[in-house]
Amino acid sequence: MAELCLLFDSDGTLVDSEVLLADAMVSTLPRYGLPFTTERYLNEFRGMRFLSIVRVLEAVHGEMEAGPLRQMESEMRALLEEHMKVRLTSMPGMPEALSALSGYPCGVVSNGPERKVRLALDSTRLARFFDGHIFSAYTLGVWKPDPRIYRLAAEQMGFAPSRCVVIDDAMVGVQAGLDAGMHVIHFAHHEDGLGTPPGALRMRHARELPGLVAQISQHISAQG
Template identity: 30%
Template structure:
């Protein structure tokens, strides 16, 4: 396996541990709106997705209406939600440092808005490493599981898809990376992750960030 020229990191669940906080709140909001659900369902089905795509799916498949301001209200509440308790994923900083020392290009590409990434990466001290290369699904027509975001990131950074790898944790994100014709390494240490779904999507699975250096030849 050749060394990648660009490493694309997802944010939530790969760089920062936010998925459980976010999906607990999402389950509360959806239940309050009349969409009966559980934290576990949201964690499995909505992780790695933009709130706009979650709203679109729910309103297309049910009679529940979340309101024209749903996404706006969600984003307005994120600073409070992530004000405390957000931590970096264990050992991910070591892998980022290895990529940096080797001089390999890297970036973050997330379903989240740039403003949210500023909050979560800021809380964990990772923001200075990524603020020059941040990509959000708000920049493209279609979010994950479509390949648009990863293709946009690669094009902007100046690399062909075949020279890129993606570090993901969600099924939607893994599907997006594979659809972009990139190698995808899918992290599944979280007890609520979906290893079977990640394998089916085409990801190369690992459950410890310290394993990644052995899986990805960085030089």
């Protein structure tokens, strides 16, 4: 079997946090003049950087001043943390899949702040699978869909891109992994109408993950 490094997205891939994030944004953004719905987040903004979402909304509803923008984000993140501490769960089957893959080096690559990622892993008891290998866009200074975020994670993990497998549910992450020259598993547990792009493998449930990783490993080994 080929030696591989597994790079996981967090929200919507390892943990079932997307609806919690949407709820926090729905409770916060409209009070600052930015109408927002859970459906719009899930259908349009899944996996995107928070500031990028705000910029899209500002184009329609008017630009915010820096002070209110900072306050809005602070309130949203505080509310999200409350939700996560009480309501967050891992994706169904993910702890079992990670246990089956425990022989592989694993990292988390997220568009979210490192504090949020660590809270997610600690709240769901998944931190033990990653040995502290957390790569936040806010720390690296580059956000998906920019492929550099996955390349930087691979470099720090000590692997070439061709030996890395990206597991991501959001199209921004799937595209980042493909553009980084990595093997990509699209965790399509939700129907966003976008489908799985050419070059990525499709996964509907975490129980499929060990088999897909084995398939990629065998393919690399066969190529020599």
